[in-house]
Amino acid sequence: MERAEQLFVETVSASLENKSVSWKEPLTLNEWQRIFYLAESHHVLPMVYETVFRCDAVKKTMQKESRNLLQFYKRMTMNLVMLQTIKTQEYLELVQFLQKKGIWMLTVKGIICRELYPKPDYRISGDEDILVDKTQFEKCHKALLEFGMKPVKKGINIGTEYEVSYMKSGSPLYIEVHKSLFSPESEVYGDFNRFFMRSAENPARILVEGTEIFTLDYTEHLFYLICHAYKHFLHSGFGMRQVCDIIMYSNMYGEKINWQLLLGWSREIHGEFFAAALFKIGKKYLIFDEKKACFPEEWRKIKVDESLLLRDILDAGVYGYEGRERRHSSNLTLNEVSRQWNGERKNPVLQTIFPSLKSMKNEFAFLKKIPFLLPAAWLIRILRYEKEMRKNAHKNVTDALKIGNQRIELMRKYKIIE
Template identity: 25%
Template sequence: MNAIYLKYLRMIRNIHAVTKETLCIKPEEVPYLLSLAQRHFTSPFLFSYMESYPEAVPALKQQSKMIMYQYYQIEHFTELTISLMDESGIPYYLLKGISLASYYPFPEYRKLGDLDLYIPDASALKKAEKVLEDHGFILDPDVSDHHSTYVYTFPKTGRTYILELHFRIVGLYQYEKANRIVDSIFSDSSMIPESQTIGRHTYTVLPPTECVFYMLHHMLKHYLYSGFGIRLLCDFTLYLNARNADIDYDKLHQWCRDSRIIHFYEIIIESCRKYLGLSDSVDPFLCRDNDQTLDDFITKILEDQDMGTVSHSTLVGSGSYKKINLWTYFCEGHLQMKVRFPKLHKCILLWPVLWSITFVCFLWNTHHYRHSTLKDTLADFRNTNSNSQLIKIFENQD
């Protein structure tokens, strides 16, 4: 791994270190470190190291102000939305966002993008949808296999924010057993809600073991998409360091083995331990991966952009394949058909028609939303699949 990446990781590691490491920044390193800070939205954490370099200060200040301003805006948006749920007696789980930011020494330094709520109960979900629409939330027509997207505009400021209302904790995989395991673990009857107080407000959040399992699948989905940057690894490190005693690692290992993401979990744990200061007391008996695999993985993470800034030209793969061929594309298309037609796909006789409609929609989205061609989109799919070979998810089932 190159020296700039290592120094950047040491700076990020200092976020929560009890004894801060003294780091000397050379003038020739500044442009590269600044680029990493901007790409991964970590300017607030690097500002103190580079404030003596005038060429870096304006960009660092601008992004830091934006991140902090957005934090307080999303915090307010979260309070507003949760108050609607509480007033209507709707049970929910707050995912990520200000919940994970609270584990940072300075929560407002953690970039926030939108608000995510998970409502596993179908009747409560329908009630929530009505409450939101009655209060000015507008449903986005975009189709997702695990959440509905709502847009809300504050009347006084005109600023718009996004709520992702999850009916499934993460998106579907081609590996059906993983879907069943995830759905079972995060069902309404399987979890004991936990309360978290942030400022003056108390929110319902996932229990610690389930939260770690969710973060793993959340990272995996973004990794399969086109990367997630350093932020999610920081979240993971800070959360596990803080909640280590509350996590049932035996149960977590079993879930990871059953859903065949245990190697991904091992890579995440050891990468965070090696580079970001994850405590040695966190899952200490885990089999350690080789250093080259960890270096390759963390290098890819640093070369990616932050997960909220990836290109929409990338075609999402639902898993990892040993080879890409026409059958692979058909499998992905079949899954997207099931996502687009959650009820109609149960009638096998309709499949030819539904496949055709799904393919036409895919071509439309490729041109109008991805602003790409079919050839380029499929090439991106092949590239992202090659990245997934590193983590051996689902034992690379074809």
């Protein structure tokens, strides 16, 4: 890691304990810019700013550009925290409303993770995720409309979608209602849903500002957080916020987690070395406490080099969205994982250019109703890439191929594929 990246990781770690960093000497403008750039791309800006603004390095900063930069991020932090506070309150009102309507639902990630942090609303969330049984989906949809929420996509067929996003006019609240936690159409992680088929039978409960929220069982929720990060890793990557969630959850609920079951599940999805690397990052760079989390010896003895995963995390941003080339590289990584996990003999290059109908349905909704238009969807997809190539010569495509191949090698390192 470069110095600014080390400082960034240090601020994230300090924020998890509501501490300030103890930097004595002023930082350069480039270092401050890099730290805050990383904080933004990993969606942890309020957490980072809160840890640095009282330190001597800030007090001793005399350079006008640096001071202006710090003031800019102070204002941004205040705005983000106020916005998150509003979203939290509105979500709690929604939960109460849906419960009164008799909607049985589980909340995952989002507010459940925020409650693990010393200052919950400094851990910002883009949305809230709700898991609803498909038999209650229509009832839930009507209740959401009554509450003032509307589907983000107009004309959407809620009967065929596995998740539907909703927004409320004049409100920052954004929710995703899921029939399943992962897209059943995915040839790579659609099978992950089998671990959560009976989640409603033994839910955990947490109290947030007087509102009782039902969520996944402790072991299932930690596994879901790992699976969610894993899904994005198989695409184009994930960020530090996801690592923090996993570590904070483990520290808080470790004694209630069936670690042996978690290890077995991780092995079933070829993810034990990936998960072990996450915990090693947590121990080495963050505040993962093996004793507090009741982390067993069988997990501790897994030998893995966490530095490779940490490098990928820092480069990726919150959901692997750091750079168009990285996002496009997911076509290579997903196709290679699918080819190996499903025992396919397809040419990986042709599979990248002409994906299967099942995977194309995620990108082209019309294929769910008119599957025979798959060749048209392929053509649209190819024309999009051609348009991008004309914009930036073929550099973007070349870089995407390079990143994709590098990340395939990384997956081999963690024994996800052979």
